[in-house]
Structure formats: C-alpha cells, structure tokens
Amino acid sequence: MKDLKKYMTEGLLHFTILLSLVGVRLDFDSHLPPIREIILGSSSAYSQISFHSLWDTAGGASLHPKCPHLNSYVCEGAARRLLLEVRALGGAPIPRTELHAWLLQAAQDQGAAAQSNSSDSSSELQEEPTAQGTDRDKEHDVETADVLTYSYLHEENDTSSLEQDTKLRQETRREDNVLGRNAACHKGQNTDPCTESNRNSANSSHSLDEFIHLPAETENILEGMNENATSTAQPTSEILQSNSMREIWQDFLFLPDLQDISLEDIHPVGNGNNGLNPSSYFHVNFTQAVSQDVSLHEAMLRSDPALRRNSETRNFSSEESFQQSNSSRNPEAFLSEANLTGLFPYAENSIGNLTNQDLLSGFDENIFDEINLMSLAMEEGFDPVGVSELFEADSDSGLSISSSHSLSSTSDSSSTSAGEEGAVGYSSDVESISYDHLESAAGGRLLEHNKCCRLEYQVDSDFCEELLFEHVHHNHTYSLLPQQLKSGPEQCHLWSTEACKLKNRCDRDADKMFIRDERRARALRIPFPVEDIVSMPVDVFNNLLSQYYLTDIQISVVRDIRRRGKNKVAAQNCRKRKLDAILNLENDVCQLQAQKANLLKEKAQCNKSVSQMKQKLSDLYHSIFSWLRDEQGRPVNPSRYALRCHSDGRIFIVPRGAFKLEHKTEEQKEKKQK
DNA sequence: TTACAGTGTCATTCT
DNA sequence: GTAGAATGACACTGT
Incomplete structure (x- = not known):
C-alpha cells in the first residue's frame, strides 16, 4: 500500500485500475479511503479520473x-x-x-x-x-x-x-x-x-x-x-x-x-x-x-448480459477450472470474496454464476418453479397465506409420501422428475440453492445468518433421511390400546392388519403435513427444523428466536408452525385420551357385567346352600323332637315347643310362647342399647 | 356413491 | 397476560 501511494502520487493513479484489471483483490475497506483521498487531493492531471470510473473499472466493467x-x-x-x-x-x-x-x-x-x-x-x-x-x-x-x-x-x-x-x-x-x-x-x-x-x-x-x-x-x-x-x-x-x-x-x-x-x-x-x-x-x-x-474475457463478457448468455457455454470449462483452483481454499475465504461483491459486482456475478451453474445443474425443475413463485410472491408483496396456499396446493396434489423414494432420489436429484415426487426429493445441495434463490424473498438476512441457515440445512442428505425416517417411525397407533392387543388371537390378527393399514395411513398423512411445514420453513429460510420448532420447550424456543435475526414473517410462520404442531399433538393426545376413556369405560362395563354374573351365580349358590341348610335343619329338628319325650312318655309336639341353644352350649326345650316373649324382650334390650 | 374413521386445524376454554 | 393443554366442531381424505 505504501508503494501504491507512491505510484499514485507520482501520477500513476491508473495503476489502481490496472491492479483491478489484472485481478488484484484489494481490500477496499482499507485501501479505498486513502486512494480516494489521494485522488481528491491530487493536483495532477490524473486527479480528473473520477472515483466512479475507478470503481467501475475495478469490477471489470470497463475492461x-x-x-x-x-x-x-x-x-x-x-x-x-x-x-x-x-x-x-x-x-x-x-x-x-x-x-x-x-x-x-x-x-x-x-x-x-x-x-x-x-x-x-x-x-x-x-x-x-x-x-x-x-x-x-x-x-x-x-x-x-x-x-x-x-x-x-x-x-x-x-x-x-x-x-x-x-x-x-x-x-x-x-x-x-x-x-x-x-x-x-x-x-x-x-x-x-x-x-x-x-x-x-x-x-x-x-x-x-x-x-x-x-x-x-x-x-x-x-x-x-x-x-x-x-x-x-x-x-x-x-x-x-x-x-x-x-x-x-x-x-x-x-x-x-x-x-x-x-x-x-x-x-x-x-x-x-x-x-x-x-x-x-x-x-x-x-x-x-x-x-x-x-479469464478477463469472462469478466468483460459478464459485463454485458447479452454477451454473457453466449459466453456461458464456453465459460464452463474455465469456470470449472476456476472452481478447481479454488477447491482447496477455505470456504470462509470464499465467503470473504463474496463480501467484496458490493465493490466487485462482476466478481459477484462470477462467483454466483459459478456456484449456481455448477450446483443447479441437474436439479428438479419443480423446485425452481416453486422457488420462483415464492420469489415472485415475495417481490410483489409477500402474502404468507398465498404462499401457504401455494405450498398446500402443491403438497396436497397427489404428493407421494414415499420418503424412502425421495431419499433415494437425493443421490441423483437430476433423475427425479417433477411429477413423481413433487419437491420432496430435496438434496442438501438443493437446499442451499433454494436458500440462495430465496434470500431476497425472505426479507433479507445478514450474511452471517445466511451462513447459519445454509449450514443448518446443508448438513448433508443424512439430515433429510433422519428427519423423514424419524417421522415415519413415529407412533401413530395410539388407537391400538393394550387392552385391544391383549385380546384373543383372532382379534389380534384382525387388529394387526388394521393397525398396519392405520399406521401406514397415519404415516402418510403425518409425513404430508410434516413435509409441507418443512417446505414452508425451507422456503422462508427458517434456520431450524420443523420438528425442533414444535418439540422444543418454550424458553428454548424463545431463546432461539432471539438468537436469530428473523423477520416478522419468519417469526409468524415459525410460531404458526409451532402452534399448529402443538395443537396437532394436543389433538392426537386428546383423541388418544378420549379413546382411552371410551375403551376404559367399555372395559369397566364388561368387567362389571362379569362381576354381576359372578355375583348372581354366587347368590344362587348361596341360596341353594341356604335352602339345603334349612332343609337339613328342619330334618334335624324333627328328628330331635322325635327322640324327645315328655314326663308321661309322650312325644313332644314341635308346634308347641321349640329348641333353644344357650350361650354355654346347653340346649333347652321351651314352650313357643315363652320363647317368643323372651325373644321380644331381648330385641327390646338390644334396641335400647343401640 | 355413501358411510365412516382418521386426521389436521381452528376456536374456545381451562390451567 | 401469556402460553400451553384440552376439547368441540368442522373439513378433508382415504377406505
């Protein structure tokens, strides 16, 4: 920089232009102020060079x-x-x-x-x-x-x-x-x-x-x-x-x-x-x-959109070599280059074209259709409802939820047609591109957050697999209660087939909604998974929202996803509890009915036993009286006398009238005692 | 085509 | 006051 100033003070201001033309990446944040100062303070003829021309030339436009x-x-x-x-x-x-x-x-x-x-x-x-x-x-x-x-x-x-x-x-x-x-x-x-x-x-x-x-x-x-x-x-x-x-x-x-x-x-x-x-x-x-x-040819041609179109095809090889030359570089350094895009607009185009062209090749066009529509919706006044409907319409239009299929397509996203899987067949690369495309649509993010978002979703394809498979294995069979499963083998077989059908259907529906919210979140570049949005505690959720700089739209969508997700789980739990209650009541009814039957049966048995005991007692009574004789040797009449057992075990024969009076006096005494 | 079950969602109330 | 849970009601979808 010291020598640069010397050159410029010697009237070699255009050296800076030359630097730019040959691809020197100046740190304009630190270099431009002194350059500008020199330009404005120079009395040489070169001071007539406008700062603007320097600026344009730095981007290669005036090459x-x-x-x-x-x-x-x-x-x-x-x-x-x-x-x-x-x-x-x-x-x-x-x-x-x-x-x-x-x-x-x-x-x-x-x-x-x-x-x-x-x-x-x-x-x-x-x-x-x-x-x-x-x-x-x-x-x-x-x-x-x-x-x-x-x-x-x-x-x-x-x-x-x-x-x-x-x-x-x-x-x-x-x-x-x-x-x-x-x-x-x-x-x-x-x-x-x-x-x-x-x-x-x-x-x-x-x-x-x-x-x-x-x-x-x-x-x-x-x-x-x-x-x-x-x-x-x-x-x-x-x-x-x-x-x-x-x-x-x-x-x-x-x-x-x-x-x-x-x-x-x-x-x-x-x-x-x-x-x-x-x-x-x-x-x-x-x-x-x-x-x-x-490749100053490229820099020059990119300055002209019409020429850029023609040059794209032959630029491929050079861009490829450019990428190869940069493949060993630190991605952060690459990002730092992107930070210069404000000063090097054509460098931005170059980098952007390189990245997009390489990464976008072979992507599902359906994704870009969706993204483009999203972008249009954003540009023309973002309407979350419209976007939501857009996604809903797409997700509900015969979207196959065969997650395994979509996952298999991630290895070769180009082979996935739009009609087969909708936009389900995302790959990690697709995510990054979709975010790039939706950067403006999402209301603008800081680069740091963009990076976070990108990194969040760009982990790898395992992320999608994990999410989808994890959700596929969610237990939606809450209607199959233990009582049902404990039933007989024939019912178990019946319920097993029903459970399979039900589970498959539940999985499909759940996946559909999950994918829809997931796609919404991706479209708005919400930097956390839908599953976490729903499942995380409220304090963690609020902390997360505070940590990320999200627009009102994004926050609204996140909260909407969380609310609906919570309510969905709550509804599922509510139905589960309702079914549990109904089935528990049914089970109670069955148990009570069985208990009643047992009690009735026991009662009948008891009655029968009582009858038998009464009969035996009567027989014994009569046999005892048949053995008894009065003082004159005559049989005792059972209708006039009765047997009475004393507390000490002795048995007396008493007249029935005295027995009744004595019985009444004892009952009166018991009543008085009570 | 209809009935029905399952599900998501909304609105409301309760905690 | 807010957020979550619970729940009734409704619409939609698949069988």
Whole structure:
C-alpha cells in the first residue's frame, strides 16, 4: 500500500485500475479511503479520473484491450514495476493473450505519443494519453488490428468464440478499419499475423517463442516504438532509456509467479540492466504464471448480459477450472470474496454464476418453479397465506409420501422428475440453492445468518433421511390400546392388519403435513427444523428466536408452525385420551357385567346352600323332637315347643310362647342399647 | 356413491 | 397476560 501511494502520487493513479484489471483483490475497506483521498487531493492531471470510473473499472466493467493509459507506464519504464507490484500485492497474472494485445496497443499509442512529443518538446508525460493519440490512433489501427487479431487467434481452442470476443473489442475501437483489415487477413492476403495465427490455431499449445518471436509487423512496431520512446525527452524516462520496448514487453511476458516474488524482489531497473533478460534475475515460471489465467474475457463478457448468455457455454470449462483452483481454499475465504461483491459486482456475478451453474445443474425443475413463485410472491408483496396456499396446493396434489423414494432420489436429484415426487426429493445441495434463490424473498438476512441457515440445512442428505425416517417411525397407533392387543388371537390378527393399514395411513398423512411445514420453513429460510420448532420447550424456543435475526414473517410462520404442531399433538393426545376413556369405560362395563354374573351365580349358590341348610335343619329338628319325650312318655309336639341353644352350649326345650316373649324382650334390650 | 374413521386445524376454554 | 393443554366442531381424505 505504501508503494501504491507512491505510484499514485507520482501520477500513476491508473495503476489502481490496472491492479483491478489484472485481478488484484484489494481490500477496499482499507485501501479505498486513502486512494480516494489521494485522488481528491491530487493536483495532477490524473486527479480528473473520477472515483466512479475507478470503481467501475475495478469490477471489470470497463475492461478494454486498449488501456489508454498504459502507454504512460510504458513511457516511464514503470510497467514492469507496476506488474511486479501487482504480483506483490497478490494479483493474478493477466492472460497472456490479453496482455499481448493490451501491451501492443499501448506500445503503439506510446509510439504515436512519442512521435508527437518529438515534434512538441514541451509536451509532458503526464498529459492525458487519450488526448494525445486521437488522430494518431488511426495511423496505427491497422497494425493494432492485426496485433489484436493475432493475439486473440492465439487463444486456446474455441476460435469462434474468440472471434466474437475480437469483434466485440474491435467494435469498441474503430470498427471499419479493423474489420476491413481482418477481412483481408482472413482471405489469406496478408501476412504474418494471419499466417501465424492460422498456423498456431491448429496447434493449441503455446510456446514461449510465440510471444518472443513476434510477427514481423509487430516486431517492426516494437522497434519503432523503442526508437520513438528512446528519442523522447521526458523527465521520468530514465528507465525507459535503459529499457527498450522489447525488454519491457518481455518483462511483461516473463513476469514471475506471484508466489515467487515480493516487494524485495523488485530490483531497480537501471542502465546496468540494459539488454539483460529479466528472467536472469527473476525466478521465471512462465507456464505457471499463465496457468493462473483469470479469464478477463469472462469478466468483460459478464459485463454485458447479452454477451454473457453466449459466453456461458464456453465459460464452463474455465469456470470449472476456476472452481478447481479454488477447491482447496477455505470456504470462509470464499465467503470473504463474496463480501467484496458490493465493490466487485462482476466478481459477484462470477462467483454466483459459478456456484449456481455448477450446483443447479441437474436439479428438479419443480423446485425452481416453486422457488420462483415464492420469489415472485415475495417481490410483489409477500402474502404468507398465498404462499401457504401455494405450498398446500402443491403438497396436497397427489404428493407421494414415499420418503424412502425421495431419499433415494437425493443421490441423483437430476433423475427425479417433477411429477413423481413433487419437491420432496430435496438434496442438501438443493437446499442451499433454494436458500440462495430465496434470500431476497425472505426479507433479507445478514450474511452471517445466511451462513447459519445454509449450514443448518446443508448438513448433508443424512439430515433429510433422519428427519423423514424419524417421522415415519413415529407412533401413530395410539388407537391400538393394550387392552385391544391383549385380546384373543383372532382379534389380534384382525387388529394387526388394521393397525398396519392405520399406521401406514397415519404415516402418510403425518409425513404430508410434516413435509409441507418443512417446505414452508425451507422456503422462508427458517434456520431450524420443523420438528425442533414444535418439540422444543418454550424458553428454548424463545431463546432461539432471539438468537436469530428473523423477520416478522419468519417469526409468524415459525410460531404458526409451532402452534399448529402443538395443537396437532394436543389433538392426537386428546383423541388418544378420549379413546382411552371410551375403551376404559367399555372395559369397566364388561368387567362389571362379569362381576354381576359372578355375583348372581354366587347368590344362587348361596341360596341353594341356604335352602339345603334349612332343609337339613328342619330334618334335624324333627328328628330331635322325635327322640324327645315328655314326663308321661309322650312325644313332644314341635308346634308347641321349640329348641333353644344357650350361650354355654346347653340346649333347652321351651314352650313357643315363652320363647317368643323372651325373644321380644331381648330385641327390646338390644334396641335400647343401640 | 355413501358411510365412516382418521386426521389436521381452528376456536374456545381451562390451567 | 401469556402460553400451553384440552376439547368441540368442522373439513378433508382415504377406505
């Protein structure tokens, strides 16, 4: 940053643009304020560069092969230093073809500027370069076009798309001259660049010689530029005098890998280095450096939505390589990149496209239909009821609740058709994408919470399996009471089949509702499982709501899910208790009926026994009286006398009248005692 | 097609 | 006053 300030204070403000163009990720939070301060405080001509242009250029929107100010760097001999500084700051190397065309164009401009300066010695270096070469550009457009054509035809493989890129870039220049020159070139009427490009297009591999052994026309340009540059009297051209344009050119091409260089490695370029190959004192790893192509084509094309569409197909390979290059990186670092999206809108697009394109491939379209509808609903004024109905309609429209099926589809979500499972076949990746899509729809979350939400649902497919299977195994057979199960074997068999049917149906219904709420929660990016929303204690639930920053809609939905879930369980319990009570009463009735029957039976037995006892007693009575004789030897009449047992065990024969009076007096005594 | 059982949900009351 | 539980009533669905 210290060197950056130095460059800028020296009038090299555009170095920051260059940094951005070649992919340096500046920490704008800490770098932009001083940059802006320097811009506003600078008295140089470069202070006219608006902060806005810097901003746009940082995102790659203004990327153009013709950097109008690069010639300034070249003239000052600072180009190599700038590029080294770029690398020292962690910048990715510029694509060689981009650099090729870019630098050549700048060299031509510089050549034109040098010619102008030679005629006008009062002109200064810091004069606005674009103003210098307005007319002179025309003189070099032909050569520049050839150079550009040559450069872009060296791009690997996809020549058609590169031609499109070339056309795009040419359109930003003077189209007529360039196209005319290209037409002549493609007809084979020209010259080294075309023949060279044709020859090299057949061989996609690039050797270092391709860049060192330039086409003759390009060499001539460089030679002329070198001469013009060295003849230019400029106060800061000391370095330039010691470094030819070719050397500078080679310096660009021989830029060492950024890992191999630091600020300490930046050697002053003095006279002693004249003619010295920079690679002799830099650890040059050209192949490795070029391999870190940041694909400025993509950055440029993404700035144009129309072009982006065309470039998507051929960007796939480069995006894939980009992902591979970032695969070993810390995801947090990746997120930190996403934090720069506000400053690098096209970087955001790049990252977003990369992620989405890779992750969205093969997803169930039904999910996106739902998500899109959700998003629309959110954008047009979110209506929870409408969304709810939307989900309900979807979930109720023949949604199969075969969880195992849906789970099996998670391994290959692309094979799951929309008509088979609705949106049940979620995979973990789908969740993350759906949240990305619904980020805005959910009312906006902090990134931290987004991460939490994503992590919450992105655990893995086991989460879905666990939830679904856990719910499948919920016991909904509360109507099968122990009393029923304890019944006879025939009823047990009957109830077992009934229980299976009932259980299956309960499972289906429960799963349906569960999935519906689950989908609602997912759609609104509610960061906790529905099951936990319902089952957790109220204090834990409130703490959870306080820990997450949820919108009113989300809180309302969460509470609604919890209320309905609680009520559902309560209703189930209520019905269970009701059935328990009914069945208990029925069982009590049965038991009482059996008890009554037993009592009746026992009563009958008792009556029978009593009768028998009475009969025996009567028989015994009569037999006893048959044995008894009075004083005269006559049998005792049982109707006039009766037997009475005394407390001491003695038995007396008493007249019945006296027995009755005595019996009455005893009863009266007992009553009085009571 | 109808009857019925099971279930979810809402409204209300009770705790 | 609030939240949960309990419950009656209703609608819906599957058998």
